[in-house]
Amino acid sequence: MADWDRLRQAIIGGDAKTAGAVAHEAIAAGEEALPLIQKYMVPAMDEVGRLYECEEYFVPELLLSARAMKAALDPLRPLLAASGAKPAGKVVIGTVKGDLHDIGKNLVASLLEGGGFEVIDLGADVAPQKFIDAVETTGANIVALSALLTVTMPSIKTTIEALKAAGVRDRVKVMVGGAPVTQQFADQVGADAYSESATSAVTAARRLVAAG
Amino acid sequence: MAEYVGLKPQPGRTLSDQLFQLGLEFPCGGCSSCGGCRVRLIGGEIPITEHMREALSEGELAAGWRLACQADASVPVTLDIEQWSARILTDNARVAFEPAEGYGAVIDLGTTTLVVELVDLATGDIRAVLAGLNPQGRQGSDVMSRIEFDLRSPGVLTGLIRGALGAMLADVAQGRPLREVLLCGNTAMHHLFCGHSVAPLSQVPFSSPLLRNGEFRGEDLGWSAASVSFLPCVGGFVGSDLLAGLVACGMTESEQVVALLDLGTNGEIALGNRDGIVCASTAAGPAFEGGRIRMGMRAGDGAIDRVEAAAGGLRCHVLGGVTARGICGSGLVDAVAAGLHQASVAASGRLAGGLLPLRDGVHLTQSDIRELQLAKGAIAAGLEILRKQLGVEAGSVRTIYLAGAFGNYVRVESARRIGLLPSWEAPVVPAGNSAVRGARLLLLNASRRNQLIGRVLRLARHVELAGDPEFQETFIEKMRFG
Numbered sequence: 261m262a263d264w265d266r267l268r269q270a271i272i273g274g275d276a277k278t279a280g281a282v283a284h285e286a287i288a289a290g291e292e293a294l295p296l297i298q299k300y301m302v303p304a305m306d307e308v309g310r311l312y313e314c315e316e317y318f319v320p321e322l323l324l325s326a327r328a329m330k331a332a333l334d335p336l337r338p339l340l341a342a343s344g345a346k347p348a349g350k351v352v353i354g355t356v357k358g359d360l361h362d363i364g365k366n367l368v369a370s371l372l373e374g375g376g377f378e379v380i381d382l383g384a385d386v387a388p389q390k391f392i393d394a395v396e397t398t399g400a401n402i403v404a405l406s407a408l409l410t411v412t413m414p415s416i417k418t419t420i421e422a423l424k425a426a427g428v429r430d431r432v433k434v435m436v437g438g439a440p441v442t443q444q445f446a447d448q449v450g451a452d453a454y455s456e457s458a459t460s461a462v463t464a465a466r467r468l469v470a471a472g
Numbered sequence: 473m474a475e476y477v478g479l480k481p482q483p484g485r486t487l488s489d490q491l492f493q494l495g496l497e498f499p500c501g502g503c504s505s506c507g508g509c510r511v512r513l514i515g516g517e518i519p520i521t522e523h524m525r526e527a528l529s530e531g532e533l534a535a536g537w538r539l540a541c542q543a544d545a546s547v548p549v550t551l552d553i554e555q556w557s558a559r560i561l562t563d564n565a566r567v568a569f570e571p572a573e574g575y576g577a578v579i580d581l582g583t584t585t586l587v588v589e590l591v592d593l594a595t596g597d598i599r600a601v602l603a604g605l606n607p608q609g610r611q612g613s614d615v616m617s618r619i620e621f622d623l624r625s626p627g628v629l630t631g632l633i634r635g636a637l638g639a640m641l642a643d644v645a646q647g648r649p650l651r652e653v654l655l656c657g658n659t660a661m662h663h664l665f666c667g668h669s670v671a672p673l674s675q676v677p678f679s680s681p682l683l684r685n686g687e688f689r690g691e692d693l694g695w696s697a698a699s700v701s702f703l704p705c706v707g708g709f710v711g712s713d714l715l716a717g718l719v720a721c722g723m724t725e726s727e728q729v730v731a732l733l734d735l736g737t738n739g740e741i742a743l744g745n746r747d748g749i750v751c752a753s754t755a756a757g758p759a760f761e762g763g764r765i766r767m768g769m770r771a772g773d774g775a776i777d778r779v780e781a782a783a784g785g786l787r788c789h790v791l792g793g794v795t796a797r798g799i800c801g802s803g804l805v806d807a808v809a810a811g812l813h814q815a816s817v818a819a820s821g822r823l824a825g826g827l828l829p830l831r832d833g834v835h836l837t838q839s840d841i842r843e844l845q846l847a848k849g850a851i852a853a854g855l856e857i858l859r860k861q862l863g864v865e866a867g868s869v870r871t872i873y874l875a876g877a878f879g880n881y882v883r884v885e886s887a888r889r890i891g892l893l894p895s896w897e898a899p900v901v902p903a904g905n906s907a908v909r910g911a912r913l914l915l916l917n918a919s920r921r922n923q924l925i926g927r928v929l930r931l932a933r934h935v936e937l938a939g940d941p942e943f944q945e946t947f948i949e950k951m952r953f954g
Contacts, residue, residue, distance in 0.1 A: 315838040318821050318845065320948050358675030360938040363947065384938075385676050410620045411674035 274324025388422030516549030707934025716910025
């Protein structure tokens with residue numbers, strides 16, 4: 261395998277144009293998708309996560325890197341599917357009913373995609389029934405719920421209860437997040453995971469999948 | 473010459489209660505998570521609690537810092553209060569009026585601050601002014617935490633604010649009978665004062681059916697005033713403070729397109745002219761009033777309020793000529809503008825070395841700059857979205873009025889440098905407390921009042937920023953410093 265470190269650098273630098281171009285170049289050179297992702301792209305997003313955690317990067321840089329990751333991932337997807345590689349997991353994500361804020365949720369969705377998950381984004385102000393339907397139709401194994409306002413946090417609880425009532429709660433792991441959400445709240449509503457930042461959401465999702 | 477306060481133990485009241493009574497605010501609502509209410513122990517003893525250990529470092533605890541919201545003492549104590557002598561913006565500009573008999577009053581009911589003016593209806597003169605802190609502050613510093621509190625404990629905040637304003641009114645009136653009292657404030661303050669359910673304000677689409685209901689008889693409130701009216705709200709969280717501001721700056725009569733930015737705790741923005749107005753609110757405020765900033769404080773003695781780039785470092789001005797104790801909103805904007813100038817702050821917001829030392833040990837951290845990026849990004853994005861919604865070019869906006877205390881003290885050049893204000897050609901004009909001035913204008917022009925209010929309500933369209941498909945892109949773009 262040739263050295264494709266430029267791919268890693270383009271993702272860290274948030275350069276979507278270069279990241280996409282290098283991915284195409286690598287495909288043309290006959291590289292396989294999975295090793296490219298594992299050797300360059302996942303480590304790039306891990307580095308971006310580290311830079312964010314240590315405050316060197318902020319939301320705009322995080323978003324640019326997530327976009328560069330997506331630009332590189334897009335041409336690789338058909339190859340992945342053809343080789344029979346499975347996604348790390350399938351996540352249904354949305355901002356709960358009553359809340360329109362979706363910037364944080366969008367970041368988590370992009371980072372999860374970058375982390376190899378298949379993401380079904382239901383948007384903002386999502387009614388509990390929509391989450392249930394999405395789990396039923398996609399066979400997702402993770403439901404990720406977000407709320408930005410203290411007053412809409414109860415909606416997370418309502419959604420989890422609706423998942424239970426519909427009999428799909430046991431089929432999925434539930435992770436929760438958003439500015440006012442805490443570990444304590446996550447425990448209270450019976451979520452399986454809480455993540456404090458967008459970057460740690462990927463780690464949390466991986467842990468949930470590993471735990472089965 | 474630091475100013476200290478001495479307190480003795482009182483039966484049935486904790487030290488925290490006493491400090492709150494003195495006007496100390498608990499920005500996070502007293503849940504010990506923000507450290508914004510810290511006080512420094514000069515004499516006596518306040519036991520360190522588990523919560524204090526979490527919020528303060530060992531060094532800070534050793535230096536005598538404690539959290540007021542968690543404080544209790546069994547011995548007399550002397551304290552240095554960090555958030556001291558807040559500067560609250562009143563207004564003494566004269567307005568046109570129709571002479572009438574007797575006295576009236578106007579009230580600016582802010583999320584953080586209160587202003588009460590006694591007005592002579594015959595001369596239009598302001599006879600007395602009283603400013604204070606909103607006593608609801610103990611239940612959280614922003615509108616959402618107040619709404620959440622009211623949903624859990626209905627009525628408490630309504631009683632608190634009516635009581636506090638009634639006392640302030642009695643104080644300014646000095647026994648003179650009041651014919652009429654007009655109040656203005658954002659939608660949450662309106663609902664909490666009026667006793668309306670805040671449930672519609674707690675979730676999408678944030679629209680209440682009671683935006684225009686606010687009429688009382690003074691006796692219903694226990695006030696010595698004949699009639700009391702809370703001016704109508706515009707929509708969403710945009711309340712009658714903006715409505716009054718629009719009346720004061722004459723936007724509804726203006727041929728040219730102008731902007732009004734009220735950068736209080738609940739930031740409100742409007743753009744338009746006599747043909748149409750769009751307005752929005754953003755929860756950007758706390759950072760501009762020192763909230764969520766590690767060494768942030770409101771503009772009072774000991775606050776760094778101005779910072780300039782100077783040879784070999786930064787030159788800082790401190791309010792009250794005392795030792796610097798923290799930094800207020802205008803100082804924060806200045807400091808970051810100076811940091812950008814000296815390249816210690818990058819356009820991405822990255823702070824070289826992670827610390828920006830200012831003066832007397834006061835400094836900014838990387839997280840502080842991130843908070844500012846979020847706050848200024850929200851305001852700048854809001855204005856940009858409104859510009860697009862109104863469908864005007866940046867060049868056709870003729871004046872940008874800046875209302876509110878922060879807007880009055882912030883240095884325009886710095887605000888432009890960090891991108892809080894747009895690079896449009898329009899001059900920026902400080903508008904003082906335009907809310908209280910507009911309310912006074914409405915009080916003093918009884919025959920035109922309904923017409924003036926009706927005109928604003930007809931022209932103004934409320935925009936829910938989070939619902940605009942371009943908001944996210946614009947917000948993220950505006951987080952950067954150029």
